[in-house]
Amino acid sequence: MALKKEELLEAYRRMRTIREFEENIHRENTTGEIPGFLHLYCGQEANAVAVCMQLDDTDYIASNHRGHGHCLAKGADVKGMMLELYGKEDGLCHGRGGSMHIADVSRGILGANGIVGAGAPLATGAALTAKTLGTGGVAVSFQGDGASNEGYVFEAINMAVMWQLPMIFYFENNGYGEFTGHDYVVGSKDIAGRAAAFGLPAVRVDGTDFFEVYEAFGEALKRARAGKGPSVIEAQAVRFYGHFEGDPQAYRSTEELESVREHKDCLKILRQKLIKGKKATTAELDTIDQEAVELINACREAAKAAAFPDPATLMNNTYVSY
């Protein structure tokens, strides 16, 4: 795989920005200034970035409740994201959606989603549009191991195969659907293998390895762009935090939580590979780290200072016209 140095640094920057964004929210959530439910993406950054950096604005993604990383990787404005999380008028969705419904259709983001698995049929619809209108675009749905058991996810895969749509179903198996282990709720314990029965290429990759994801997704993307139909990718990922912020994670041992941060941190792994492969220096990566911290700090302060929506605008956008 011939990724140029600047592409690799950009990948690292996006992953680092997501990590900083999420860690910042984790810290700030204790202040009570961020309303509502929060589901953090820490630990899974390689997946969103390795996928989305191969897409452009004509391609669509549909995300899930754990959606901040997907949106940032796909190019959503960082400050607009932060303002939305704080419920502010100048947020990406004018404070109407918040964390779980954050979207930026101009960047091909069909939104995070509060309904588990809903992104799969929605993205399949985007793939139908792409095929029907001949836009050349593809669509990707991000969903977890939990969503892999939803009926409408199966239904969407079948239709994507039926109609040979430019669609990629990307399952991030982080081991837990909410509080429940995938080894309990996935009967066959094999998401990719089960999906293959629908009649499409389905592979499993290490979701902590940026390069492995990049390559596997690149293959699926090539097929989709060439009109050769949909694919499934199951990435074995890790979730650093709980299902939502505030989840005490009694179902996971302290050893497990420490171990994933120590041994399965995709950001750490990419950093080591870049340095070892002489693709980047420690100083270059440190600079990116510092810039990510400064960017997120600035966005946070802007979000705190920004104005809330005017309650008089409550009904806006319920309809186009009424």
Added chain:
Amino acid sequence: MAEMAMRAAINSALVQEMTRDDRVILIGTDIAGGQMGSGGQEDAAGGVLGITKGLLPRFGAARVIDTPIAEMGYMGVAVGAAATGLRPVAELMFMDFIGCCGDMLLNQAAKIRYMFGGKSTCPLVMRTMIGAGANAAAQHSQSLYHWMTAVPGLKVVVPSNAYDAKGLLATAIRDDDPVIFCEHKALYDLPSAKVEVPEDDYTIPFGEANYVTEGSDVTVVALGLMTHIAAGVAAAMAGKGISVEVIDPRTTSPLDEESILESVESTGRLVVVDESAARCGFGHDVVALVADKAFHSLKAPVKLVTPPHCPTPFSPPLEQAWIPSGERVARAILETLGLDRAAIDAALAAA
């Protein structure tokens, strides 16, 4: 008798009924706690909000069953089990997810008995969380009990405090019809919903309203969290010599029409406070009932206080503007008493 929060009262009703009848099982996502805890069953979460905590170690994994996130599938399993000898209490984490399991309720559970000529029953309870106020945004804040109320064959419960929750849930589990049991998330720990709850077995019949306050000037009908808002307004009004009767129907299906009509016939004024919907909601049903059967008792036009006809917004100031407020309820009451806008503004400013 000890005071109990609604959260504990629901847990207590489940313990009571599971102890009483081995056929009662619980089924739903994370209700046991999935992987359990690092400390084993004792440590298992018992649902995202811990409502079913402690039931797994007490009753075992054969009766407290975790499911995949597959609402249509597990709700269908619960309906099938109910029709064949078990008494499942299925949990739908948020009522907003009803779209993911709708057919099993609308076309299966509700209609099995009727379509089979009365030769079957479906003793299913679906417990589910409703309500705005947690900044949970458009897909985790709805109170869709009015949808279920419109379906013949389903019974629908909306408790407003710990005592009612325990007694009504016990009734729901013993009832041979499918029951949708809607728990407002703000009530689980609300101090005013924390009341004395008997340790002993008791039930509260469906279709029997509770008089939250008795009064003679205006009838206010409210459910769930709205009863607390209405009761707060009634207390404030009492200080000004206005006597407000707050009626909590507790179940929307069956509905205690008699109590509502009797109250309106005595006060001549009606305000309905309802979180369900600005259009075709539960409130509209009550207003239609009164228009149909007690119109000539009315001394003033009926007032309906609901959220506006838009999704629940995320941002706190917008959400607060969306939820029916005490001020809007007070305004509605004063309007039925014939005050004009200036007089209402003055009265509310003085309060």
